[in-house]
Amino acid sequence: MFKIMIVEDDLTIAGVLNEELKKWNYEAFIVEDFGKVMEEFAEKNPQLVLMDIQLPSFNGYYWCQEIRKVSQVPIIFISSRNENMDIVMAIQMGADDFISKPFDLTVAIAKTQALLRRTYDFNESDNFLNFNRAVLKPSESKLYYAEQEVDLTRTELRILELLFLHKGDYVAREEIMVKLWEDESFIDDNTLAVNVARLRKKLTQVGLSDLIVTKKGVGYALNKEAAHA
Numbered sequence: 001m002f003k004i005m006i007v008e009d010d011l012t013i014a015g016v017l018n019e020e021l022k023k024w025n026y027e028a029f030i031v032e033d034f035g036k037v038m039e040e041f042a043e044k045n046p047q048l049v050l051m052d053i054q055l056p057s058f059n060g061y062y063w064c065q066e067i068r069k070v071s072q073v074p075i076i077f078i079s080s081r082n083e084n085m086d087i088v089m090a091i092q093m094g095a096d097d098f099i100s101k102p103f104d105l106t107v108a109i110a111k112t113q114a115l116l117r118r119t120y121d122f123n124e125s126d127n128f129l130n131f132n133r134a135v136l137k138p139s140e141s142k143l144y145y146a147e148q149e150v151d152l153t154r155t156e157l158r159i160l161e162l163l164f165l166h167k168g169d170y171v172a173r174e175e176i177m178v179k180l181w182e183d184e185s186f187i188d189d190n191t192l193a194v195n196v197a198r199l200r201k202k203l204t205q206v207g208l209s210d211l212i213v214t215k216k217g218v219g220y221a222l223n224k225e226a227a228h229a
Contacts (some may be wrong), residue, residue: 003048041067049076061090070225079099143206150206159192170219173219
């Protein structure tokens with residue numbers, strides 16, 4: 001399920017968007033503290049952002065630039081400021097699309113769906129795990145990144161699934177091994193290290209050499225600085 005972040009200070013518009021997106025099976029959420037947009041972005045890790053331009057404290061252009069420092073997640077501006085210069089400015093700041101207020105909900109949903117399809121190249125009904133631009137498709141035992149794909153063994157898939165679910169937080173080696181044993185992949189610490197090394201080699205071939213990071217005595221995690229390009 002796609003997760004969509006709504007940054008809109010008009011509570012009526014935000015509420016309507018939120019309800020409509022949920023009807024389409026999206027996991028939508030509304031930012032309430034406009035001074036902590038980046039904190040909520042980092043915590044929730046959305047796959048798309050709907051952003052107003054005129055916001056309390058800092059405007060949408062500012063937050064768009066801040067998001068672009070850490071992620072290439074698709075961003076759609078929704079604003080009553082619909083002069084050509086506003087649209088040009090939005091694109092220059094890193095936005096992917098622009099919806100003018102007042103807008104038709106059907107148009108907003110259609111643009112959202114189209115941008116999600118272009119970005120992730122999956123149907124909305126597909127089950128997958130996303131970490132920035134890297135997409136894990138368990139049903140196919142594949143990872144997709146930058147129009148490339150990586151074929152995964154059963155063990156490699158289980159390792160990545162666990163790391164993707166933790167969204168950049170470290171997972172203890174013991175926890176990974178327990179998960180693999182549950183799936184009847186009988187693995188010890190040395191075998192885990194070999195599998196991670198093999199997995200890193202595969203990821204390097206598609207430009208994700210630093211996707212998996214290790215912390216001695218702690219475990220493995222997905223690198224929050226990776227997969228932004």
